[in-house]
Amino acid sequence: MxxxxxxxxxxxxxxxxxxxxxxxxxxxxxxxxxxxxxxxxxxREATPPDLSITVLTTEKATTGRRVTFDIYNTATTTAAAVTVIGRLTEGDRVIEENHVVFDYVAAESKATGAILFQADPAGRTLDIRPAGYTDP
Amino acid sequence: MAGEAASARDERSEFSRFVTGLGRGVAGALFLALPMLMTMEMWYLGFYMARERLLLLLLINIPLLVLLAHRIGFEETFTWREAVRDAIIAYGIGILTSLVVLSALGLLKGGMPASELVGKVALQSVPASIGAMLGRSQLGHDDDEDSDDATETRYPAELLMMGAGALFLSLNIAPTDEMMVLAYKMTIWHAIVVTVLSIALMHGFVYAVSFTGGHELSPETPWWHAFVRFTLPGYVIALSISVFTLWIFERLGDSSAVEIMLSVIVLGFPASLGAAAARLIL
Missing domain, CATH: 1.20.5 (Single alpha-helices involved in coiled-coils or other helix-helix interfaces)
Incomplete structure (x- = not known):
């Protein structure tokens, strides 16, 4: 009291x-x-950002197809301005290429995002990968 | 006849006192909620935050206001019924003030969907209503102050006051992106330093620095008595409030435990100072 x-x-x-x-x-x-x-x-050792991507689903959106994915950062450092590039190829020919930027992917964490394609990824090769980041 | 005239005068003065209380409420709401009304993240949260979390925040605000009203109020509230009435008035002032200011700043427009309009005003009404409630105690110092009377604050009430102070400052800061950026930039060592600093400042503000409303110990009580009984629980409350506000504003996401802990400690810094300030002010 x-x-x-x-x-x-x-x-x-x-x-x-x-x-x-x-x-x-x-x-x-x-x-x-x-x-x-x-x-x-x-x-805990300080390791530079280590990014990997798991594609979750491909579904029809109002315009084109929506491909959702998880991006994991397994390292102990956060990555900022993470650019993810999605590329749709058929044989050697690139049909479509889009990118999306994540403000942050925190250390030992995951974030979720999506890339929209005009063409249908079914039957073609879809490659989604991280292209770069900055230190926060 | 004389008695009637006196009672009419009493009624008039009671009415004018009530109007003054309302005015102070509006002033308090403006003064304390304006930083949030002018924060971009708060406008966005108004339409994207999960509705069930917004509802939870709005509901939690009601008992908080009633407790604050019981403690300070627009007028001297002696009964819980009056406290509830004052809390409702404060909430009303908060909603109206948010509505007027947001409209004046061009943030509410006819073409917006109803959920966006309501969400923006509802979110801002929480800090504004707390501001309206505090307006009376902060802005009205001259008349009917009864601080000369010896009163006793029960221990749970003391902890609740700390929670209210922590919540108010957290609401100010939790929605901003800076919280997360700071946590990403900091190392764990920084977090440990911030923790120690928060606890030290909390204890220092209340006991060591002689503010009006500060606390002191009987000469025979060792300093660590108050440290264990008040400062440490206060810090745990500040951290809990930080977790709660970060969760409400969807700042935690899918981050790992260490990252969450860092952002909680960062927000815990202002929250703990808010808790300490509440013990001095309320």
């Missing part, structure tokens, strides 16, 4: 046990968080 007198507050000297319990639980939580972060800080 806190006593308020003339605009100043004075903490009671004989607090209820629940105040100590709350304080103790909080101390354990904060120590646990700092301990975990400290452990991560020591054991």
């Amino acid at each position: 806190t006593k308020t007198e003339k605009g100043r507050h004075r903490e009671r000297h004989d607090p209820h046990w629940i105040e100590w319990l709350t304080g103790l639980v909080s101390a354990v939580l904060i120590a646990g968080m700092l301990g975990w972060l400290g452990w991560e800080a020591f054991t």
